[in-house]
Amino acid sequence: MTDPLADLLSGDPRRIWQASWEIIGTRDAGLLDSLRHELSTIHRATADIELGGAISPNRDALIHALEKVQSYRAWRCWCDDYPRLLAYDPAREEDRGNVIVLRQDRSGWPVTYECECNVCNRRFSVEEGEHHSLWWRWTPERQLPGEHATTKTA
Numbered sequence: 593m594t595d596p597l598a599d600l601l602s603g604d605p606r607r608i609w610q611a612s613w614e615i616i617g618t619r620d621a622g623l624l625d626s627l628r629h630e631l632s633t634i635h636r637a638t639a640d641i642e643l644g645g646a647i648s649p650n651r652d653a654l655i656h657a658l659e660k661v662q663s664y665r666a667w668r669c670w671c672d673d674y675p676r677l678l679a680y681d682p683a684r685e686e687d688r689g690n691v692i693v694l695r696q697d698r699s700g701w702p703v704t705y706e707c708e709c710n711v712c713n714r715r716f717s718v719e720e721g722e723h724h725s726l727w728w729r730w731t732p733e734r735q736l737p738g739e740h741a742t743t744k745t746a
């Protein structure tokens with residue numbers, strides 16, 4: 593078992609980077625809660641460390657991770673985070689059991705996906721792009737009022 597808190601306080605840029613991505617990927621509310629109590633300590637311990645990162649600064653991952661720790665309780669669902677970050681690979685999220693990939697269209701550009709959250713059934717259209725590395729833009733599909741009721745009677 594890794595210890596993200598120890599990693600974040602380690603002063604080691606590589607461990608901080610790994611812990612940031614572990615937090616971004618986790619759905620362990622207990623872990624996030626325990627980190628939440630240490631947020632000010634984490635901010636102090638990481639503020640002056642040079643985290644590096646050539647194309648997308650590694651500090652961006654840390655900032656995103658700490659924002660998640662701070663705000664996830666206010667989220668409607670874990671999938672609230674998808675539109676905020678370009679790093680959620682639909683295939684990997686499906687492997688984790690977090691979403692179902694309903695459709696994948698590789699015929700055109702950009703490559704697009706339609707995904708459904710396994711927790712709240714919200715659907716997203718996802719656009720895949722490449723700029724030095726692959727990224728994915730998640731956009732929640734608009735649900736019309738009363739759509740659920742219509743689906744039930746259909």
Ligand SMILES: [Zn+2]
Binds near residue numbers: 669671710712
């Ligand atoms: Zn969801």
